[in-house]
Amino acid sequence: MVKVDNSEIAPALLVCDRDVLGTKLDDVVNLMRSGVGRVVGDEVGKSGRQSGAFAVALDTSFPRSPGGLRTYLPEHLGNGYWDVVELVPGIYSSITDAHYHRVHRLAHPDETLIKIRVICSGTLLIGTRREAISGGTAHIHSLHPEKANCFSYEIQPGALQMVTLHLLPEALENFGIDIRALHLAIAAANTAGTDANPSQPISVSPLLLRIASDMIQSRDRLPPALRLTYITGKSRELLTEILTSLFYGVPNSDMTGTAARETRLKRRIQEAKRILDSSGATPPTIEQLARMVGVNRTTLKTAFKATYGRTIHQYHAERRMNEARRLIEESALQIGEIAERLGFAQLSQLSTAVKRHFGCSPRELRRRQQEPDLPPPE
Structure with missing residues (x-):
């Protein structure tokens, strides 16, 4: 039987009285991990809307650890909040649900960071060109310390609902993402040349906006502890959808027609190759391999040869000879x-x-490896 350690500390969202917007991500994370602040205990009333009471709905005797950080807008700026949640070290998501009374300018601190913003409602003016990005759009920004002062944004008056992913390059590399290729893709979209940090619009699918909207609305539907788990899962889904869009040119949910079929087939043939590479001395039969990747036998054979220039049998035989x-x-x-x-x-x-x-x-092959001066075989 699996034993559950009831002494393990459950994660909680903490309220920070400091304004952390525009602060280095490392400082925000350190503040979050320090446990500074009060536990968020948003209470769901009869109307289904949350009152925002902090500890009323929580059993404060149950131990909690910081799983995220919330900062409320100062009264002179507006009302609402920003939540910051850690997915894994180096990858964080922030959720903005606020209403600004006036323009608020934020400058990015000097740090190397990739930011992906999905805006459900509201308007930001980005960079020195004051490029307007509004609701229903998504953008990726690459920030560098030596150019951070050139890159700022202004939040325009009115409602702002937004989800932002904050990504340290080394954390993305741990996920197998080619950072150089990602930076090249972002830089390729920087047509003006005056902004120090390029901004690339991302193709927005209905699914992308729905994920972001669900994350924002989760405050009204879920208790705080469950909401952290929900946001973490949804943030991973959002990141996957966006990276798919960047590297494959079209979001998973947006693929239709011939392009969709070709992309799906390409991925399944790549999966077939990975299966063969890891199968050792007993590879699956073509019929088994076709079932494993979800295509018919003829399609698998034809597409594999077109992709890798040899039949499945030839590929396996060559791989076995190399081994x-x-x-x-x-x-x-x-x-x-x-x-x-x-x-x-x-x-x-x-x-x-x-x-x-x-x-x-x-x-002979082994002897020639041990004695490299031997003449080659005739």
Whole structure:
């Protein structure tokens, strides 16, 4: 039976009395992790709207750890709040649900950061060109310390509902994202050349806006502890949808017609190759592989050859021969052991395959690796 440690501290959203907008992300995170502030205990009333009472609805005797940080707007600026939630170290999401009484200008601090904004309602003026981005749009911004002072934005009076992802490059690299390619994609959209930090609009699908809207509206539908889990999951979904749009040119939810079919088939053929690469000596049959990736046998064979320039059988045979050569030259295994490991029923089958592929027997191949001055086989 799995034992549950009831002493483990549950995450909570903390209210910070400091204005953290425009502050370095590291400082915001340190403040959040320090546990400074009161626990948010938004109370859902009969109307379904939350009163904003802080500790009324919480059992304060239950231990809590900081899972996020909330800062409310000062009265002279307007009303509403910004929530900051940590997904993983280096990747954070912020949710803005506020109404500004006047223009509010924010300058980005000197830090290397990628920001992705999805605006459901409201208007921002971005950068020195004061480019207007409004509700129903999404943008990605690449920030650098030496140019941060050149990049600021103004929040315009009125309602602002927005979700922002704050991404440290090294954290994205841990997810397998090619940061150089991402920066090139962002820079390619910077046509003006006057802004120090380029801004690229992102194709917005209905799903993208719905994810952001659901994150904002979750305050009215979920208790605080569950809301943190919900926001974390939705933030990951939002990030996946946006990165798919950037690297594949079209969001998952927006693909239709021929483009959709071609993109899906390409990904399934890539998946088939990954399965073959990890299958060792006993690869699946073509029928099994087709079922695993969700295409028919004929489509798999035709598309695989068109993509990789060889049949599935040829690809597996070449991969097995390369592995045979590596084991013969680099390992201390007996040739018979290598034959067994690679799925050859008999040693003679391995010998025949190696001689046909490399022009010499396995033993000759190993001897030539150990004695590189030997003449090549005739």
